[in-house]
Amino acid sequence: MLEISQLNVAYDGSQILRNVSLSVPARQVVCLMGRNGVGKTTTLKSIVGLLKPVSGAIALDGEPLDGLRPEQRAREDEVHSHFAAHGLHARNRIDE
DSSP, X not given: OEEEEEEEEEEXXXXXXXXXXXXXXXXXXXXXXXXXXXXXXXHHHHHXXXXXXXXXXXXXXXXXXXXXXXXXXXXXXXXOOEETTTTEETTOOTTO
């Protein structure tokens, strides 16, 4: 189970996510929907480790994901994410 608890994320001092909590049971599909600028991509980038939360927790099967770099999360099958519109993958190098 993926669990997000009281997640807060900011860009350059501007808070984007405020106390976001979400539980996703194993083998379930979830869709994040909303208008532009409401934090969908920020939430996903935080889960895969591309953004560091100001506070809150992200755990998979009870194990905290903080401290793991994006490539570690992908390599260990912790979290997979694909941002088709942006071409971002947790396993990409900076030059890709």
